[in-house]
Amino acid sequence: MDDAQGYQEGYDHDSVLQKQEWIKTQDMLKSKLILEDEFAWSLPSVGSGSDEHERCKLKYIGGTDISFLKEDPATACAAVVVLNADTLEVVHEEFNVVRLQVPYIPGFLAFREAPVLLGLLEKVKINAPHFYPQLLMVDGNGLLHPRGFGLACHLGVLADVPTIGVGKNLHHVDGLNQSEVRRLLESKENCNKELILLTGQSGTKWGTAMRSCPGSLKPIYISVGHRISLDSAMVIVKSCCKYRVPEPTRQADIRSKAFLQKLQKPRQ
Known part of the structure; x- marks a missing residue:
């Protein structure tokens, strides 16, 4: 066995052990997952107009995303933005430029991204506690995940x-894949359906x-993260x-990319 082969086998062994540890962590956190509504505020479509009801309305929605440098994919800008739920205007934002040490491995995105996003939520709590989000929209999947515990679930459980989860790409799970979803979208009974x-x-x-428009074959994928039902999640995303x-994840994406560009300009 040459040195290169020995190194590769050692790396593969470490990778298998790491995945096993991550799966144990996912299973432990998953035991705390709540897949039904557990919140004190009312949905955007619900409201009596009374002062009491106004106090209970959903006011602040957070959005998360992480953008990467094309020249250096390990360097990233994480963003948490907070939007007014009525106007969809950004009322607060936090950023952190980091070098991510954990590689991207499908099914384990949370172990790469959740720590930095949790740190940003803590910054919101310190810098603008009155704007701390009552709900988070995560650029990534929740229950729609090979082990039913994606980034949105992971982040929701740890942040309570x-x-x-709002994904642009479909996780292949339980017989659901890109071609099957395309078949559903194109079927006669679904062709004009929004959801x-x-x-x-x-x-x-x-x-x-x-x-977002009838007949589109480029949907987004909504899934439950934590402490919310799928029905409520659909109402809020719509x-x-x-x-x-x-807007919450869209603004997080736009602003994290803009933040990275500002940092790059002095170097150019």
């Missing part, structure tokens, strides 16, 4: 905040494909959409 339930072969309701992607 209601979360919704299409994603039910796996097991009968599990993993989430919903939502398209209320936040001006374009294909809901």
